[in-house]
Structures are given as structure tokens and as C-alpha cells.
Amino acid sequence: MAMRRLVSSPDAVGNLTSQDTEVPTPKANECLIRVKAFSMNRGELKRSQNDPLGTPIGWDVVGVVEQTAQDGSGPPIGTKIVALSLRSEGWAEYVAIPTRFLAIIPQGVSDTDAATLPVAGLTALYAVEKGSRLLGNRMLITGATGGVGLFAIQFARMMGASAVAQIRQPAQEAFVRDYGADEVVITETGQEAKQFAPYRLIVDGVGGELVGTLTAFLAQGGTCVCYGSSSGNEMKLSLADFYSENGGQRTLYGFTLYTEVEMESASSGLARLLRLVEQGRLKTHIDRAVSWREAGVTAADLIGRRFSGKAVLHVD
Structure with a gap:
């Protein structure tokens, strides 16, 4: 047929x-x-x-x-x-x-x-579940107006975290707040996200130099989950941001849905x-x-x- x-x-x-x-x-x-x-x-x-x-x-x-x-x-x-x-x-x-x-x-x-x-739903769900001790801590979501970002904002709130949404345009602020964002950062470089640091979890789908900047804002024991790279794959990372700054113990997690569904x-x-x-x-x-x-x-x-x-x- x-x-x-x-x-x-x-x-x-x-x-x-x-x-x-x-x-x-x-x-x-x-x-x-x-x-x-x-x-x-x-x-x-x-x-x-x-x-x-x-x-x-x-x-x-x-x-x-x-x-x-x-x-x-x-x-x-x-x-x-x-x-x-x-x-x-x-x-x-x-x-x-x-x-x-x-x-x-x-x-x-x-x-x-x-x-x-x-x-979008499974990516956001499994990415947020990579975080630990989210209750009462802050979580940063980049590319927050996309399908994954909007779900991740809501999951952050469900898990007791304060959701910080990164967007590029001021006109998008009311939109992400309607989906539960507690704070909004309007930035392309990531530097403005420092005001709400440290972050127990960062869920990132932008990649590029933005990730290199944001990893410095992770809390001790925090995790940055990278599920996409719409701005490019290349970045500069400081190893000191992972093992010494703010107590170290930080993790950069490469997320692929194809393998995540093997765990659940x-x-x-x-x-x-x-x-x-x-x-x-x-x-x-x-x-x-x-x-x-x-x-x-x-x-x-x-x-x-x-x-x-x-x-x-x-x-x-």
C-alpha cells in the first residue's frame, strides 16, 4: 500500500x-x-x-x-x-x-x-533531572523562548528552583515570565547572568561562547547541561572554573536524547x-x-x- x-x-x-x-x-x-x-x-x-x-x-x-x-x-x-x-x-x-x-x-x-x-518535552525533563539539590537554588535556562526552554522553566519551578530565563530581546520578557520565569536576563554574551549567580543548574541549547561565560557562574557542585549549540560548537573554557572557583566540583554534561532514552x-x-x-x-x-x-x-x-x-x- x-x-x-x-x-x-x-x-x-x-x-x-x-x-x-x-x-x-x-x-x-x-x-x-x-x-x-x-x-x-x-x-x-x-x-x-x-x-x-x-x-x-x-x-x-x-x-x-x-x-x-x-x-x-x-x-x-x-x-x-x-x-x-x-x-x-x-x-x-x-x-x-x-x-x-x-x-x-x-x-x-x-x-x-x-x-x-x-x-522538546523529554529533552527539558531529562536535562532538568540532571540537576541535584535544586530546591531553593537558582537554575538558568538559555534560549528560554524555545520549546525546550519553556518546558524547562516550568520544570524548574516544579522542582522548587528559582528559574532564571536568558533571552535576547526585551520584548520577550513578559512571554517567559508568563511561563514561570522568576528572573529574566537579557543578554547574548552571558555576562549579565552574573547578577543572579551562582546557579545549581544551567540548561543550555545555545552553545558557543555563551557557555564558556556561564560556566564561571555555576555553584559548587553545579552542572551545566548542553543539549544544543545554535550559536556554534566552539568555546573557551577555564578549567579553574570547574575545580577551584566557588569550591569547584562543577560538571559540563553533554546531553543527547538518543542515549537518554536508554536510561528511561x-x-x-x-x-x-x-x-x-x-x-x-x-x-x-x-x-x-x-x-x-x-x-x-x-x-x-x-x-x-x-x-x-x-x-x-x-x-x-
């Missing part, structure tokens, strides 16, 4: 085009999912710019179980699920997903909200996130909810930072 999917195309708008292919045949531990919606992440779009023509794409998936797993590990046919497609094949009409990477969506959670959770399954993490959304304790921010026919334009706008939060596309 044939289906449509989105694939990389260097000459197309947003580097995306549609392609006809065969519906995948799931393995024994996989469910076949009829996709209803997906959300976009800047990381996968930037990667697609360098992928060969025709490379599949898509991490975040919401859909309905079309065929249950043969080994009995998955939910029954007709169950609504959210999933993480580690093979990056989710922007399609159908996708095969191992059961340990999907979770059942409760009735009180919309498809649109659920679609934002796999990459995506299924388990997604179930936790869904409960928080259902309880009204975790807010999503969806700037665009459109048809997947608008994928190219939406991808170009996301890469160009022409909106904040998440874009959710419905497969129609």
Missing part, C-alpha cells in the same frame, strides 16, 4: 518536499501508526539542510495504532498515542514505532498539545509529561497549528526564528 511522506529536498522551500513510498512493515516489537499530527524541531530541520535528497524526517508523532505489535507489547488497534521516532521517519501518513517509544494519550490531552512533547524509556517519560499536561500543571506553547501541506513554509519560518514555541502540523 502506498503512502505520502515528507523528505529532505535542498532546493525546496524549507528543504522539504513530499514523496510517495510504501507503508512500512513493522517489526514484532513495533506498532504501525496512522499519523494524525507532528511537531517540528529546529534541530531536525537544520540537519535536513545537509541530508541527501529524499532523506526521511520527523521525530515527534501523534497518531492512532493501525496495527498492534506482534509480540503483544503495545496498545490495541485504535489507541491514540504520542511517540518519538528515533529513526526520524515520523512526518508521514504511516510510521512504524517500537512500543518503548510511544505512550497512550489521555482523553484530557489534545493531539496538538501531545505533539509538542517527544523531543521514551514511553515512561512521555507518560509522565502527559500526566502533567492532563493535570494542568504543564503548559505547551503552540504558535502555529496548520496542515502539513504548509510544511515547507512553516519549516523556513522556524529556521528563520520568525516565531517562538512550537509548530504542529496536521496530516490531512
Whole structure:
């Protein structure tokens, strides 16, 4: 049976085009999912710019179980699920997903909200959980207006930390405060973050020289979790900032979601996130909810930072 999917195309708008292919045949531990919606992440779009023509794409998936797993590990046919497609094949009409990477969506959670959770939600959750002794201490979130940043602000508050949000534009301050930021630092270099130091935890997706500056503001025993590098991979670090200043014992942690889900399954993490959304304790921010026919334009706008939060596309 044939289906449509989105694939990389260097000459197309947003580097995306549609392609006809065969519906995948799931393995024994996989469910076949009829996709209803997906959300976009800047990381996968930037990667697609360098992928060969025709490379599949898509991490975040919401859909309905079309065929249950043969080994009995998955939910029954007709169950609504959210999933993480580690093979990056989710922007399609159908996708095969191992059961340990999907979770059942409760009735009180919309498809649109659920679609934002796999990459941004899990990244924020697992990154914040790298911190210790957060209760009563400060946590700094860089790139705070993005999907990961907005979730991380909320998790900081849930864990009893004071959330300090780093942004680049003054106009963004009210936005991040609405999601729970206790303090806001408007800076591109990071120097202004010193006023609220020390930080027990820094969650960073910006990278570059910003990280080199911020590590000096870690508390004794503090951790800087780096999950992205939108400003570049190169930085200058002072080793003295890690072993002598402020008592030392500081850690720089390289975060990759692909390996984090080996420590706790995506299924388990997604179930936790869904409960928080259902309880009204975790807010999503969806700037665009459109048809997947608008994928190219939406991808170009996301890469160009022409909106904040998440874009959710419905497969129609």
C-alpha cells in the first residue's frame, strides 16, 4: 500500500518536499501508526539542510495504532498515542514505532498539545533531572523562548528552583515570565547572568561562547547541561572554573536524547509529561497549528526564528 511522506529536498522551500513510498512493515516489537499530527524541531530541520535528497524526517508523532505489535507489547488497534521516532521517519501518513517509544494519550490531552512533547518535552525533563539539590537554588535556562526552554522553566519551578530565563530581546520578557520565569536576563554574551549567580543548574541549547561565560557562574557542585549549540560548537573554557572557583566540583554534561532514552524509556517519560499536561500543571506553547501541506513554509519560518514555541502540523 502506498503512502505520502515528507523528505529532505535542498532546493525546496524549507528543504522539504513530499514523496510517495510504501507503508512500512513493522517489526514484532513495533506498532504501525496512522499519523494524525507532528511537531517540528529546529534541530531536525537544520540537519535536513545537509541530508541527501529524499532523506526521511520527523521525530515527534501523534497518531492512532493501525496495527498492534506482534509480540503483544503495545496498545490495541485504535489507541491514540504520542511517540518519538528515533529513526526520524515520523512526518508521514504511516510510521512504524517500537512500543518503548510511544505512550497512550489521555482523553484530557489534545493531539496538538501531545505533539509538542517527544523531543522538546523529554529533552527539558531529562536535562532538568540532571540537576541535584535544586530546591531553593537558582537554575538558568538559555534560549528560554524555545520549546525546550519553556518546558524547562516550568520544570524548574516544579522542582522548587528559582528559574532564571536568558533571552535576547526585551520584548520577550513578559512571554517567559508568563511561563514561570522568576528572573529574566537579557543578554547574548552571558555576562549579565552574573547578577543572579551562582546557579545549581544551567540548561543550555545555545552553545558557543555563551557557555564558556556561564560556566564561571555555576555553584559548587553545579552542572551545566548542553543539549544544543545554535550559536556554534566552539568555546573557551577555564578549567579553574570547574575545580577551584566557588569550591569547584562543577560538571559540563553533554546531553543527547538518543542515549537518554536508554536510561528511561521514551514511553515512561512521555507518560509522565502527559500526566502533567492532563493535570494542568504543564503548559505547551503552540504558535502555529496548520496542515502539513504548509510544511515547507512553516519549516523556513522556524529556521528563520520568525516565531517562538512550537509548530504542529496536521496530516490531512
